Amino acid sequence: MAAAAHGHTPAAWTGVTITFIGFAIAGVAMILPSVLLVWAGLAVVVLGGVVGKAMAMAGMGRQPSEHVMTVEEHQAALAAA
Template structure:
């Protein structure tokens, strides 16, 4: 798993940080009953996904690795003898 560098990109860190803020806002809104603040936190969580994906498309996400062969190849068995 460490070879894949899963989630160690600026896009991933930014998306998770923004989503964490959204979860905190929604959590506080549940403690103090405030429906508007709750939905604002949910909106921040959705925005986090959009920002993370936009940053990934802009080149700040995980780049495809050239070290791994395509997985879709099917191999035929070799007959013994």
């Protein structure tokens, strides 16, 4: 069950990969004492989130399950019973 909901999608993998690279850049920049590079790394982290969300909105994220009712469907089923 958990395997189906752990973000095994192109949007999730791309967002996490870009974010990881951003944290790596910021981490190296802290060792090199480069404030500008730290901020650049953090900008890449934010970019990873934006890219991941944009890809999910474009249909490359997790698709809704056919086995789950919406609130409206649940209320209609209760009213019909």
